Amino acid sequence: MNIIGKPLNRVDAYDKVTGKAKYTPDLVSPHALHAKVLHSTIANGWVKEFDLSEAWKVEGVVDIVTCFDVPDIQFPTAGHPWSTEPKHQDIADRKLLNARVRCYADDIAAVVAETEIAAEVAVRKIKVTYEEYTPILSIEDAMKEGATVIHEEKPNNVVVHSSYEIGSFEEAIKEKGLIKVVGDYETPIVTHCHIEPANSFAYMEDGKIVVVSSTQIPHIVRRVCSQALGVGFGTIRIVKPYIGGGFGNKQDALTEPLNAYLTTRVGGRPVRLAYTREETFACTRTRHAMKFHIESYIRPDGSFAARSIEAYSNQGAYASHAHALVANSVNGFRMMYPVGAIKGEAYTVYTNMPTAGAMRAYGIPQIGFALEAHVDDIVAKTGFDSIKIRKQNMMKLGFVDPVTTITCHSTGLEECIDKGEKYLSYTKKRKEYEKQDGPIRRGVGMAIFCYKTGVYPISLETSAVRMLLNQDGSLQVQMGATEIGQGADTVFAMMAAETVGLTMDKIHMVSKQDTDVTPYDTGAYASRQSYVSGLALKKTAETFKKKLLEFAGFMLKCDPWDLDIKENYIVHTNKDERLLSVAEVALESCYSMTNSQHISAEETHHCTDNTYSFGVCFVEVEVDIPMCQVKVLDIINVHDSGTILNHQTARGQVHGGMSMGLGYGLYERHLFDPKTGRMYNDNLLDYKLMTALDTPDLHADFVETYDPTGPYGNKSLGEPPTIPVAPAIRNAVLNATGVAINAIPLHPQRLFGAFTDAGLIK
Amino acid sequence: MNIIGKPLNRVDAYDKVTGKAKYTPDLVSPHALHAKVLHSTIANGWVKEFDLSEAWKVEGVVDIVTCFDVPDIQFPTAGHPWSTEPKHQDIADRKLLNARVRCYADDIAAVVAETEIAAEVAVRKIKVTYEEYTPILSIEDAMKEGATVIHEEKPNNVVVHSSYEIGSFEEAIKEKGLIKVVGDYETPIVTHCHIEPANSFAYMEDGKIVVVSSTQIPHIVRRVCSQALGVGFGTIRIVKPYIGGGFGNKQDALTEPLNAYLTTRVGGRPVRLAYTREETFACTRTRHAMKFHIESYIRPDGSFAARSIEAYSNQGAYASHAHALVANSVNGFRMMYPVGAIKGEAYTVYTNMPTAGAMRAYGIPQIGFALEAHVDDIVAKTGFDSIKIRKQNMMKLGFVDPVTTITCHSTGLEECIDKGEKYLSYTKKRKEYEKQDGPIRRGVGMAIFCYKTGVYPISLETSAVRMLLNQDGSLQVQMGATEIGQGADTVFAMMAAETVGLTMDKIHMVSKQDTDVTPYDTGAYASRQSYVSGLALKKTAETFKKKLLEFAGFMLKCDPWDLDIKENYIVHTNKDERLLSVAEVALESCYSMTNSQHISAEETHHCTDNTYSFGVCFVEVEVDIPMCQVKVLDIINVHDSGTILNHQTARGQVHGGMSMGLGYGLYERHLFDPKTGRMYNDNLLDYKLMTALDTPDLHADFVETYDPTGPYGNKSLGEPPTIPVAPAIRNAVLNATGVAINAIPLHPQRLFGAFTDAGLIK
Structure with missing residues (x-):
């Protein structure tokens, strides 16, 4: 190949660096009206009444629309291709504005005004009378007998419950000599933190509603808007200019359906609906918090005889992508080590938390953390070699997943492991670091992953x-x-x-x-x-x-x-x-x-094919036990994504994903008021995103396979780099301290608790 | 057919009436820079020097570019498809700004500034030193031996000279008993008067120069800009939103090439170049003024034995569409009455007048006036019936033009004449009005035309x-x-x-x-x-x-x-x-x-086909001889344009064309300072466009043929309605007064001269 593989500059580099690239806000008409959404101040209940009298008095207010005015249509928002089969369709569980409040900051009314300030002032002057219920914030509370029903279509608050079994788990665990390892793992709510907040700009022209939006999925947003407003697809037009990141948050209809409706209320005049950073945090989508219970039965030779997983995913208030994520997690659990009998069970549960949706790697960072932590827990308990046990049990070339039929057409995972091991001298250091004492200790950790390329055959490609x-x-x-x-x-x-x-x-x-x-x-x-x-x-x-x-x-x-x-x-x-x-x-x-x-x-x-990408993360950390601090000293991701199309941009992808993985493992989480469900840290000061100062040198390497199903031998690379980082860090902390911490991020409070429990801090 | 032919509302009616339709000015970025062109204050000569010092002092000036800065590239502007054969290519005779000044208000420099006012002020502060020659305003002066050469490529100022002969004219006129009729006819410079002036908006993005423009021909303008700047077609992008009329003026690259260049001078920042109404009049394109000398030899039975035409077209300063128009005129002369021996000769001549270009019906209103006036002159001299002589000699079904091979695949012309005659009771009234006296007299007139549908095979379709x-x-x-x-x-x-x-x-x-x-x-x-x-x-x-x-x-x-x-x-x-x-x-x-x-x-x-549309105008006028006023009492156009696709919009087309024809016949002309060549009436107050008060009720009717070559039996309709109006009025004045006036418009000064010469005014 002459061009594929070269480390070329981005075609949009010049325009982006010089400011010529146009984003949605650059395209807003100078005469646009401004819309602001009134978000609820309760997390669970009903809007009973509005008093709009003071709001209407604000000069410049053009329209006020409440949850009692919008079309009585429930629509889905997930960025999935539509299905003509009802059972494969996304769950239609929200209206443009909702009288039934299901999370703190739910959308209940909106103001359209001549200026942004007028809209903002008017929104604040709307008085709301609620009927309030106790917020249900945890999966446990939501699944309790007699819990308040969040959506009447799901009387037990379970959005979906699914399960699979490969082979007979019960038979398999009867085998003699098996070692049983059990673990419970938990991942937090985090968010995407794309630079450009959710925003759109809508107007009517040529008999159509036009929405210019910062979205990853213009064609899907078109369909969602047409469903939300009950009009034909052909009367909606979505324009997507350059966007300042998405990471899955913009794989959902966010401001677009409401904005499409608002412009129809003002005779098609242009309306800008730009979320603030705070609204983007609290009112768009998050990464699902999940809980996993894993049981493994290992033979004395290190091979897996049987494995099971139970997974719970906190969906928050609305379905969005719903069960697709935790299903992906328990599928990933099966695929990574597809040996022995395997069974999985997953629940997606409505709560009164912010709505969770798609986020980079879509359920796999969650299971990646749980599974790779669990493998090191097996290693810790059995004394097997941490690399050998992985190599022995992991997916091999030619593997066909029995549930999805997705086939392993190429794999360089073994070489990825070897490269990472060699880079870090992992095995040597791991041994060295096993027996340290003193307040400051070092450790190495690693984790592997597999990731499918696209969604076939689960969904349309x-x-x-x-x-x-x-x-x-x-x-x-x-x-x-x-x-x-x-x-x-x-x-x-x-x-x-x-x-x-x-x-x-x-x-x-x-x-x-x-x-x-x-x-x-x-x-x-x-x-x-x-x-x-x-x-x-x-x-x-x-x-x-x-x-x-x-x-x-x-x-x-x-x-x-x-x-x-x-x-x-x-x-x-x-x-x-x-x-x-x-x-x-x-x-x-x-x-x-x-x-x-x-x-x-x-x-x-x-497209009727799919294949797997693979990769590893190897990391070395220094743990300051009294200060409860983890410092990353060295880190490398090695990826098999088939042919690397452009080494320069691929490296950029890996660095970005690693940064996100570091934040996931060490710093990021959303905090909520346990009484009201209000998000505490809905801004970039309080939400601890990795900064340049927090970030170690990031190393990226590739093992280039040629995947026969990829157009140029290539496989997925965009999302994978974020997956293995958090478990690798957790495993390094385990190596350094002997303490297995089963939840992330590894923030000082958590470490303090764990080190205290382990007797390292007295 | 289920839909074709129905009188449906325009698909853009709602957006245009409610102001939602977007035009170029609606799309200008709010942060755009503004450009103004400095136009020369001489009509013929050279720019020797600029003093820009005062202009640069104006606050907000970003760039000043003069004719000494622009690329040394000559380019064409005509809205023709390009040809890969050099001899069919348009004439490349201008630069983005010209040091060789060839008309009053030629483009010699431009200012780009933060505000329109700053640009305007700076343009006025530029001091220019010229070398000045006497302006050449008439075809006669331009063709004189020793006249100043306007373009060095054409040392005799003749852009193109062409001729044809069908049969042998010299042999044909030897026939015994022929009646010879000779006439000289003249048409004025008029302009399009589209509502939206020439304007565009240019910026750079994605490595391209983007020009948003009010144009009829976005793909051609793309090519012209690429030629003018010497860059690849693919690096130019033209966007055409709704436009407020064109009528042929925007079938030319107007502001776009210079604006495309200006944005490159300011790092791709958006630049707006919006001509004022005055600039649109004086600095874009006009309808060619033409002069015709026609000789006809008629047999005693009324059939034409031989006809000849000599035509002169005043091109003005730059070639633009150049000879294509007068060539169309002399072709139209041949096609309308394709009997006997016919010869034609045509000259397109550079002068220091504003550049003439395309305008609705492209040379045919000119020849239409001359030819149909000439036919009534024949009638006046011979006493033949004015309808009979036309029917006898006009194009019939199956006619193949011997020069272009364009074939008459359908014709309803005879029925058109009959319908118009019947509507106006033309024959009866004509006889009645022949012998009037008194100061106020009535007259009826008519004229026919043929018009080809598209440009094949003269040019690419x-x-x-x-x-x-x-x-x-x-x-x-x-x-x-x-x-x-x-x-x-x-x-x-x-x-x-x-x-x-x-x-x-x-x-x-x-x-x-x-x-x-x-x-x-x-x-x-x-x-x-x-x-x-x-x-x-x-x-x-x-x-x-x-x-x-x-x-x-x-x-x-x-x-x-x-x-x-x-x-x-x-x-x-x-x-x-x-x-x-x-x-x-x-x-x-x-x-x-x-x-x-x-x-x-x-x-x-x-497309490798073409066909002819036909039509007539019948008009009744009242002539106030002492006041030298012509009042139109009744007027009808009857068209054969094949299948009428939409009766409502077709009627609108005919009304618009008739209005333009009325202006052409009665009021419109540009006036110039004979010393400097400056246009006097470059505004809508002094340029006498038809107003609603000037306009009689307009009647339109159709004879629907089914043309076998049209997609739905349809033929051209857009331009034709303007063609027959002026000669019909002139012929009605002849009927009323016995005075044959061979130039338009029939303004009072002209009528005064003619009536005085004829002894009607003493």
Whole structure:
């Protein structure tokens, strides 16, 4: 390959660095109205009445809409492709504004005003009368007999309960000589912390409602808005410019449905609905807090005989992506070590907490922490070698998951482990660090993961791409797949250049999606785009190239089958002599007096394949026991994501994911008032996101396999880097101190408790 | 046909009436810089030097660029498709700013500033030193031996000289008994008077120069900008929103090339270049003033034995569309009465007048006036019946033009004449009015015309269209053809509904063109779109329908060939029972778990056909001889434009064209200072455009033929209505007064001279 694999600069680097790149706020009409949402000050109950009299008096107020005014339609918000089968459809459990309050800061009314300040002032002047119930914040409380019902459709507050069993667990554990290890693990509520808060801008034009939004999934948001308002898909138009990050939060309809409705209330005038950072924290989506109970039965040779998991996921107030995440967790539990009898059971439970949704790696960081902590707990109990036991039991090439049928078409996991081990001298240090005393101790830890590439066959994988020849022989590439900061446009441009035979400067990505004209794609999630949309792109590029060569053949009076394109020139297949430039073909195809052809191609790829990415994290920490501090001294992630499409941007992806993993393991969590359910730390001062000063040097390496199902041998890379970091740190702390801490983050309070219990602090 | 022909409301009516429709000024970034052009205060000469010192002192000035700074590239501006053959290419005779000044108000420098006022003030503070020559304002002066050369490439100031001869003119006039009639006719400089002045807005993004512009021809403007700046087509992006009229003025690159350059000077910051009404009058394009010398030889039976024409077209300072217009005039002369021997000769001549370009009906109103005045001069001299002589000699069905090969595939001209005659009781009144005296007299007049539909085979006719299925079964139609106020989107929507089998509410026109993603089409001119782009639309709609039925066949497990679409439902061909809704097909095609297909179609039509539209104007006037006033008492246009696609919008087209024809015949002309060449009446107070008070009731009628080459039997209608009005009025004045006036407009000064010469005023 000529271009794939090169460490090229991002195609959007210049515009982003110079401020030319347009984001949603840059596109807001200067005459836009401003909307503000009134959020409830209770977490559980009913809105009984509003007193709007003072609010209406605020100068500049154009409209006030309450939960009693909005259409009586329940709609789903999750960023999943729709299904025509009702049982596969997302749960429609919220209205545009809700009279039944289900979390603190639920959306109950909105003001539209000429200025942002007027809207803000008016919102504060709305008086609300509630009927209030005790907030249910924990899974345990929600599942209690007689608990207040949060959604009447789910009388026991369980959104979904699912289970599977591979082999017979009960039979398997009867085997003689098995060692049983049991553990309970817990992960916190954290959030995405994308730079650009949730915001959109809506207006009416051409008989349509247009919503310009910071979203990962314009085509899905179009469908959600049409469902929420009860209008046809074709009357909604979503425009997605550049966005300042999403990490899964924007894989959900956030401000768009309400904003689409608000503009219809004011005669189609433009309305801006921009959430503050505080609202983005408290009123969008979070990562699901989960609890896991794991039991393992190990044979004396280190092989797993039987494993079981029970998982509980705190959904919060509304379903959003609902059970898909914890299902992914318990599936990941099965796939990573697919040996012996395995059973899993999972619950997704409504509570009065903020709604949890998609977040980078979608349930796998949770199970990744639990499972890899548990493996080191097995190691601690059995004395097996921590690397050997993993290698022995982990997924191997050719594995077919018995539930999903997802197949391991390629794996470099063993080499990833070896690279990481070698980098850190893990085995040597691990032994060395096992017997320390003193207040400051060192430890090494590691964790592995597998991650599937896209969502097939659990859900639909489909993508369409269009290519359009410019008259100078350059190429427009128009995709429903979205650039969300991850570098998608750059690798798509490389793919297009590679397959058509052009140089990179000839590729123009149409970065902005506009559902009126952009080919359908479900969007950026599941690390699917370079694989699924990449396949659609490759298919389209091949069709496009064929059409281009047909016209070149017409010009050259030769069989197009004999022609190829190399570096912007038409050549005989396998020869280098330049017969014609693509620019000449383009000019003639447009302006031929006898045979003009405006060469374009548009193809759908209905993807019916999937594969696994793999990787490891190796980390060395220093634990200050009296200060209850963990310092990361060295850390490396090694990934098998198949062919690395662009080493520069891939490294960026890994660094970002590692940073998120470090925060997950060490600092990040949301804190809530246990009485009201109000989020305490809904800002970037109190929510402890990793800063540059907190971050050690991040090391990234790759083991490049060639996956036969990927368009260019590539597999998912976007989400995986965040997965193995937290368990690796936890395992390093265990190595350093002998203390197994089964919940994250490893903040000082938690360490103080654990070290105190272990007798390290007296 | 179910939809074609219905008098439906315009699809953009609601948005235009409510102010929701977006025009270029609505899209200007609030932080845009403002550009102003410095126009020369001489008409002929050289800029020797600028003193910019005072201009630079104006606060807010960001850049000043002069004719000495711009790229040394000459480029063409005409809205023609490009040709890869140099001899068919438009004349590249101007730079972005010109040191060689060729007309009063030529573009010589520009200022970019933070505010419009700062730009305006700075422009006024620029001091210019000129070398000045005597302005050449007339064709006669320009063609004089030793005249100053305006463009060095054309040392005799003749842009192009062309001629043709059908049969042998010299042989033909030897025939015995021929009556010779000679006449000289003259038409004035007039302008388009579109509501929205020339304006654009340029910035850089994604490595491209983006120009949002009020243009009829976005794809051509893209090419012109790339030529003017010497950069690849693919690095220019033109966006065309709704526009407030064009009438041919915006079938030229106007502000766009300079604005594209200006944004590159300021690091890609957005720059607005909005011409005032005065600049739009004086610095964009005008209708060519032409002079004609016609000789006719008529047999005693009224048939034409030989005809000749000599035509001179005043091009003004730059070539723009150049000779294409007067060539169209002398071709029209030949086509209208294609009998006997015919010869034509035409000159397009550079002068120091404002640049003439395209304007509604492109040379045909000029020849229409001369020719139809001349036919009534023949009638006056010979006593033949004015209708009979026309019917006898005019183009008939099956006519093939010997020069262009354009064929008459349909004609309703004879019925048009009969309808108009009957409406006005023309023959009866004509006789009655022949012998009046007294100061106030009445007269009737008529004129006929033919007009070709599109530019094939003189130039390239090509169009591409894309259709995209929405998930609710509605349809996006994306075309390079442009809505310029003429109602194109409405008839295209009707065509799409008709051919696919949907109702009108299911058709969503993507009205805005964006050369990055919009299929190629040369744009709105030559009354080509409903014919040429209509054919491309029909072809695309058929492909789209085929794909839709294929998917429906897959769902219904039957042969798609047996299926059809009627009013949004899939039916068995020729049956009415509804098998499935298109919405169901759309939903399944998007979300099928086994066979998702994002149904779209994109087709090019390379058009190799053309045909003629026809029509007449009949008018009755009252002439106040002492006051030298002409009042129109009754007027009707009757058109054969094939199938009328939408009777309501067609009627609007005819009314608009008639209004323009009335102005052309009675009021409109530009006046110039004979010493400097400065336009006197560059505003809507002094330029006498028809107002509502000046306008009589306008009557429009149609004779519907079915043209076999049109997509739905339709032929051109956009430009024709303006053609026959002025000669019909002139002929009515002749009928009323016996005075043949061979120049328009028939303003009081002209009538005073003519009536005085004729002895009617003493």
